[in-house]
Amino acid sequence: MIEILSSGALNSVQDRGRRGLLSSGVCRSGAMDIQALDVANALVGNDRDAAAIEVAAFPFRLRFPDRAAVAVTGAIAGARLAGRRLPPWWATEALAGDELTIDPPTVGARVYVAVGGGIDVPPLLGARATDLKSGYGGHEGRGLRRGDRLPLGPRSPGKLPDGGIGALPPPGRDVADRPxxxxxxxxxxxxxxxxxxxxxxxxxxxxxxxxxxxxxxxxxxxxxxxxxxxxxxxxxxxxxxxxxxxxxxxxxxxxxxxxxxxxxxxxxxxxxxxxxxxxxxxxxxxxxxxxxxxxxALGETAGWLDRLRSAAALYRVP
Structure with a gap:
């Protein structure tokens, strides 16, 4: 379980979205930056379809009532866990009572927060994504509010090493002016x-x-x-x-x-x-x-992510 302490209506639970339903009039929803979501889930050992939090309104704060693995990826923003600054694209262990704070980004628009086990809201039409436009899915079909408590699924065995682990962004993200x-x-x-x-x-x-x-x-x-x-x-x-x-x-x-x-x-x-x-x-x-x-290009990113998942698994300790 995690508790939201400060949020905005644009922050929501998102996964990779609803696939294969466009012909039925159901939009994809899901993360706006699926690459960043995938990396966050990989760093904490989640399945690729696990749900995380998409943060687009800042500052954002949450509390961990229990120990948990947490990763922060996406836009470059000041992130602090229990007062300690986290590097960009980083995962670490949060202790019971720790608070995570994310300030407005200096580069980019959206930050992704993945927690070990994933946000365990009920799936709807094959996904846990929030469709903010239509008001369904995710957590009660809406953006997150102060006081919301989000359940977590079972996390992968082992824990992250002391100090945590990080990842370089996927191929091509370091070229700011690429068409x-x-x-x-x-x-x-x-x-x-x-x-x-x-x-x-x-x-x-x-x-x-x-x-x-x-x-x-x-x-x-x-x-x-x-x-x-x-x-x-x-x-x-x-x-x-x-x-x-x-x-x-x-x-x-x-x-x-x-x-x-x-x-x-x-x-x-x-x-x-x-x-x-x-x-x-x-x-x-x-x-x-x-x-x-x-x-x-799609294959290059998928191959990179597979290698990241394998490497991250080696760092988890019993």
Missing amino acids: LRVLPAAEWPEFSEAARELFVTEGWRVTAEADRQGCRLDGPELIRERRRELLSHGIVPGTVQVPPSGRPIIQLAEANTCGGYPKIATVIEADLWRLGQAMPGDTLRFAVVSRDEALA
Whole structure:
């Protein structure tokens, strides 16, 4: 059990989300930065589908009534356990009565807190993720509040070594200005050659209209050469739509499952974490890649995570 001492409505219980239900109108939900969630769970020995806390409103505080393993990953923020500062992307043992405090990030937007055993809220539609837009899943279908007590599942055998263990961020996270890799989407050919060139050469500013549903970008107008009415069609996290304003919208974890705006591109799954960590005012750039490159990027991250899990297991002591 852990107890929330200070929180905001944007902080919630999240896992990797609900998969395979988009055709039924159920959005993915889940962590905005699945890479950071995966690393946090790996460091404390949790299953990859274990639920953790996504922190997007700061400061955040919680108490451990009992001893527990805890990992903090994601955005670079000041994290202190029982007054001791934790390095970024770090896991350690919390003693009974210890408090964890996380201050506003200096880099990024969202921090992930995983606890050994995972947050053991009831699964719904195959996941423990909170859908804040629709108000279900997670802890009572809402953001966390002061006084909430969250149950934990059984933790892996052994404990973390004295001082804890850490991980370097996954491949590519150390390149701050790397373009978001995208695949051309269904309506890509309908945009003018000039618009397609602008899409991949211009810097796009993240506006204040950014949340778990999606983010609106500001920049030059993207013109379609062939204008036609579109029926609503399926969209996924990462879909880049262009409304009549000509400024792109990127769909994210709690996006609707269908929409009628033309789709110019789709951000590859391996790069979705960057949208989860983007702040209003940040500048995003795009680069078109092939399907094979997108799959290779996903495989690189998965292989890295497998190696991390194996290494973290070696550090757990009886």
